[in-house]
Amino acid sequence: MMPFLLFQPSHAARIGRWALLVPLLALLGGPVACGDDPDEPRPDGGSQTVDAGTDIDAGTDIDAGTDAGTEADAGTDAGTVACTPSGWVDTPPDLSVIQDPSLDLKVRLQAIPGLTVTEERTSGVPVGYRFFVMKYNQPADHAHPECQRFEQVVTLLHKADTSPMVLYTSGYNVSTGVGRSEPQQLLTANQLSVEHRFFRSSTPSPADWSHLTIRQSADDFHRLTQALKSIYTGKWVSTGGSKGGETVVFFRRFHPDDVDATVAYVAPIAKRNDERFVTFQDGVGGDAQAACRERLWAFQREVLSRRENMLKLLKDYAVDQNATYSQLGFELALEHGAIETYFAFWQYDVASRCVQNIPDTTATDQQLFDAMDRQVGMNSFADEGLKNYAAYYHQAATELGWPQPYDKHLGALIHFPDTDTGEVYSPPGIPFVFRPQAMPDVQDWVSTQGQRLMFIYGSHDPWTAAAYTLGNAQDSYLYSVAGGNHGSRISQLPAAQQAEAKATLNRWMGLSPALKRAPKYVPSEEPPVFGPHVPPRLREASRN
Secondary structure (H helix, E strand, O other), X not given: OOOOOOOOOOHHHHHHHHHHHHHHHHHHHOOOOOOOOOOOOOOOOOOOOOOOOOXXXXXXXXXXXXXXXXXXXXXXXXXXXXXXXXXXXXXXXXXXXXXXXXXXXXXXXXXXXXXEEEEEOOOOOOOOOEEXXXXXEEEOOOOXXXXXXXXXXXXXXXXXXXXXXXXXEOOOOOOOOOOOOHHHHHHOOEEEEEOOOOEOOEOOOOOOHXXXXXXXXXXXXXXXXXXXXXXXXXXXXXXXXXXXXXXXXXXXXXXXXOOOEEEEEOOEOOOOOEOHHHHHHHHOOHHHHHHHHHHHXXXXXXXXXXXXXXXXXXHHHHHHHOOOOOOOOHHHHHHHHHHHHHHHHHHHXXXXXXXXXXXXXXXXXXXXXXXXXXXXXHHHHOHHHHHHOHHHHHXXXXXXXXXXXXXXXHHHHXXXXXXXXXHHHOOOOOOOOOOOOHXXXXXXXXXXXXXXXXXXXXXXXXXXHHEOOOOOOEOOEEEEEOOOOOOOOHHHOOHHHHHHHHHHHXXXXXXXXXXXXXXXXXXXXXXXXXXXXXXXXXXXXXXX
């Protein structure tokens, strides 16, 4: 972890000194929320350098050494229940209002306890739909709903009570503009879009980060789904891309019957420091893309060979962007930018633009820096960029895992090896411990109990290195878009597979498998892209 990193020769010494400060910071400044006992810190709660193989990391209950469905895994307080009551009282829903189709939809929504509703009448709402921006009152800790609460932001694109409902999440923020996921478009369905807990305004205050777990998030979706099902009586399908795809699979693992099916796009199931990503990146694209891989490696070497010049450009960039780099520092931000350019190119770009978008080694310093910025957004390594995705980095460091850094091929040009990790990016001063069984538990559920799951991947997307395995999942499918990146969709599959996937989705939703006039998918109508290293060209549309 790098908040207090002093750029001296010994990496091990730097990390060791930093780790000694974290427990003290946690004790001095950590917020106390429902269920916390400040005199009883969680086991190893202040350590951010614990190896996954040590006894304390894998053998304690809070580390998920027990079954992943236990309370300790769910982010609860391992037995302490003292809290300041929120004053929230659950009231039974008035079903005579909620389920009365003769009443206006807004009136029915407002009758759902804990739901606040605003209807937005904008030009972007498709004909025949209504659009609402809402907030739903949720417990910070579902094991203690009488304690701290927060408002989770959701949006609703409504077509009809009995039409299919698409439950969508990016796994990050939610846009308050109208965005239509591919399943929503293919089904001409309703869509409920959900912001993940601890992102933007959907964050408890004060924030107890021990409540940011996949189980607590799944319980958020469970409460919301159950509340809205009193109106939406048709079939439900959950969907999302990348972290959103992960999130909806986690939801199914803990509440498998809340929705009828799941379509997860480019969803990884990673390990801590996952070495599969290194192997994937070594040969991404096979022989056909050998020249592009070589060009990218040469680009990385050239950037790092001009370190001093690049550092000057980064500092000028910081002034121009009014950005600070106190958490990582300029040296580490530059190095990680060069490393991540390779990953980001295969994640978001296409091989046919390799020569166009990656300059050769004779380029000027500014041309090299600008290309790196176009691929990863150098402000994503700045303090504000890290803060915007602090919740993701914390989840990576506690449950989601992360790719092993792909930097060995750069040799001595790397001054800070093995630091491009979830632990380093995790928010400073927030204690965590990695739960090594969280992801294997989800994969095991998919392989042994999963039903009606569809996974879409891109063959060039590095996150495909950690693709799910179907195993014995029933009525489930996995497709790969040849040459596809992190934006791979059903509509990019070969015609036969595309038709099969669409027919399966219709069947799951109780619709005719072959409509005479099948709805058309329009990529530009998708929700905006969120993520920690989304290129600036894709990030612009996300600012709503």
